[in-house]
Amino acid sequence: MTDLERRLTAIEDQLAIADLRSRYCHLLDGREWPAFIDLFTEDGVFEGLSAVRGRAALTEFFVQRVPAMTEEFWHFCSNGTVALNGDRATGRISMEYLSVMNGVSYISAGHYDDEMVKQDGLWRFAARRLTFYFLAPLHEGWAGRPFHNPAT
Numbered sequence: 001m002t003d004l005e006r007r008l009t010a011i012e013d014q015l016a017i018a019d020l021r022s023r024y025c026h027l028l029d030g031r032e033w034p035a036f037i038d039l040f041t042e043d044g045v046f047e048g049l050s051a052v053r054g055r056a057a058l059t060e061f062f063v064q065r066v067p068a069m070t071e072e073f074w075h076f077c078s079n080g081t082v083a084l085n086g087d088r089a090t091g092r093i094s095m096e097y098l099s100v101m102n103g104v105s106y107i108s109a110g111h112y113d114d115e116m117v118k119q120d121g122l123w124r125f126a127a128r129r130l131t132f133y134f135l136a137p138l139h140e141g142w143a144g145r146p147f148h149n150p151a152t
Contacts, residue, residue, distance in 0.1 A: 025075040040125045048130030073099040087118040108135035
């Protein structure tokens, strides 16, 4: 592979990873579960409000438990970084999360730490780890509030 081909492949991979991360937000917010779960590898990991591994556990968590915690939610991600290493990549992306739980509007922020792999020409999450900085009722604000899960 020439230097130009390597550089072009790296650009294509970075664009595909940006698309993967965007589709994550859109499919999750739209509750399009089969397409959403397909964003993960067969043994993919999600760690956040819970830790789950594999598509069956991911499906149970996102299809059953997430909707039980919140009536509505919207994810907004920005400031993504990516470090490519062949068919593997790591990165961090900032996240703002708005939700409605028990009729109360919440605001939160945090970041995802991602491990991604390219399989059969498609990038997928091998692991996505969520760190919340805070989660607070919108009417109270977030100053000085550590993360807590009001659904528990």
